[in-house]
Amino acid sequence: MARYPMPIMALELERFGCEVTFLDRPIGRDPHDQLLLQIRGAVAEYERTLIAERMRRGRQMRLRAGSLLPWTRAHYGYRLDPDRPRAPAGVRLEPAEGAMVQQVFARYIEEEASLFGLANHLRALGIASPTGRPRWSSASLRGLLTNPVYTGQVFAGRWRSRPPRIRRSATHPIGRPSTTSVPVPAEQWLPVATVPALVSPALFAQAQAKLAQNRAFARRHNTRYSSLLRALVSCGVCQSSCLYRTIHPGDDDYLCRAKGHPRRSGRA
DSSP: OOOSHHHHHHHHHHHTTOOOOOSSSOOOSSHHHHHHHHHHHHHHHHHHHHHHHHHHHHHHHHHHHTOSOSOSSOOTTEEOOSSSTTOGGGOEEOHHHHHHHHHHHHHHTSTTOOHHHHHHHHHHHTOOOTTSOSSOOHHHHHHHHTOGGGGTEEEEOSEEEEOOOSOSOTTSOTTOSSOEEEEOOGGGOEEEEEOOOSSOHHHHHHHHHHHHHHHHTOGGGTOOOOOTTTTTOBOTTTOOBEEEEEEETTEEEEEEOOTTOOOEEEEO
């Protein structure tokens, strides 16, 4: 069986009745031409790997030199230079969003504050989320509160990809999506550049301590319940995975986990 994409694609097209024609050299059905097709596929895959490796090394060199931002879209509270969107020197503050970032940090470190309460507070104020939606999710707020760019330091390599270990939803086959992102320890981050800061390092550290404290005392960590249909139930509306919830003994539900739009999917 062919191991490389080009021969596999040619075989699949022919299987569905499509004629495959090569412009530089016609490929016939005789063994010699089929061997040549396999060799060309192997060489093309080798060249693709070399090109990808050269691009990766070039990107790493520019990151270490501080001449390339590790992100292509501005974080909430910042704007990029439209002519040079990957240049760290072109990063500037967006005053209204920047003030909101400062308010989020200041409010979250208060004694009784939580991500859920903070999301409700922003919704009551009519503040749109970074994606323009009227409702902030806890995940968006956590991402904002844990982003070191707000202290004025840009890092690369904060996340790495690995194969998924669990099925996210019953509607997703095992192994899809093909990768998932996991955080990298802070000591392994690559410092890239400095940008205008919105919060002090001390305030940022307070927010991280509060996040860790709230995570340790969250209700989901107090009791572990076993669910018979774990990773097998999906929302009938949006196809998202469902969360198993127990409020009272005998009152068990599966809830849609779509961000900001929880729905009751059905009795457990």
